[in-house]
Amino acid sequence: MPYSPKHKEQTRQRILQAAAKLFCSKGFDRVTLNQIMKQANMTHGAFYAHFSGKSSLYEAALKFATAKGFWARAAKQTEDKETHLKALITRYLSWSDPNPDSPSPLEFLVTDAAHQDETVRQTYQECFDSLVDRLANILEKRGVKHAKCLAEETVVSLVGTVSIARSVTQPLRQDFIKRAQGRILTRLNQGLACRTMVGDVT
Known part of the structure; x- marks a missing residue:
């Protein structure tokens, strides 16, 4: 008896969730299909279906992962439930204890940006652009001028911070991240200051 469309979709979602968690924590080259299927608690043969x-x-x-991530959920908040930018930045930099149900693309994937596989590079670029666009949308709703430029600058800073932090030993790592977070929030504050005066980053 063939599987129902609902069962097939549930199976696909399990594979995607397992793959997202592993790819977002290790990158493309350090993950095997066997590891993904083991994470999904499924047989290898189910993959090619x-x-x-x-x-x-x-x-x-x-x-x-991009569609399910924290920033995606924040971007869907309504106007009267304004997104807290500080919480977004803090969440992104909290890479040492990521939420396994909501892996954040680009947290660990800096090396994938220059991968030889064209699909890998293109996918990375699309995820990067998506994060920039979502942050720009949040900033635009808060009246920030040149929101796209500020959003791109912020995402680049976040990715760079996480990449460098991986090579910094504890306890210096947390201090490094804290300083970087301060710089990023200060820059966002400067961007917000260019709009009509409506308070600070909270």
């Missing part, structure tokens, strides 16, 4: 290969899974998994 849903994906043609590792690159196609990477593309689907990062888009899945």
Whole structure:
């Protein structure tokens, strides 16, 4: 008896969630299909019923993670429930204890940006652009001028901070992240100051 469409979709979602968690924590090259299927608690044979290969899974998994991530949920908040930018920045920099149900793309994937596989590079770029666009949308709603430029600058700073922090030993790592967070929030405050005076980053 063939599986129902609902069962097939549930299976695909399990694979995507497992792949997103592993890809977002280790990057493309350090993850195998066997590891992903083991994480999903499924047999290796089930993989090819849903994906043609590792690159196609990477593309689907990062888009899945981007759609499910904290910033995506924040971007959907209504006007009368204004997003707290400080919480967004803090969440992104809290990479040492990520939420396994909501992995954040780009947290650990700096090396994937220059990957030889075109699908991997293109997927990374799309995720980067998506984060920039979502932050720009939040800033635009708060009346920030040149929101896209400030959003891009902020995401670049966040990715760079996380990348460098990985090579910094404790307890220097937390101090490094705290200083970087202060600089990023200060820059956002400066951007907010260019609009009509409506308070501070909270």
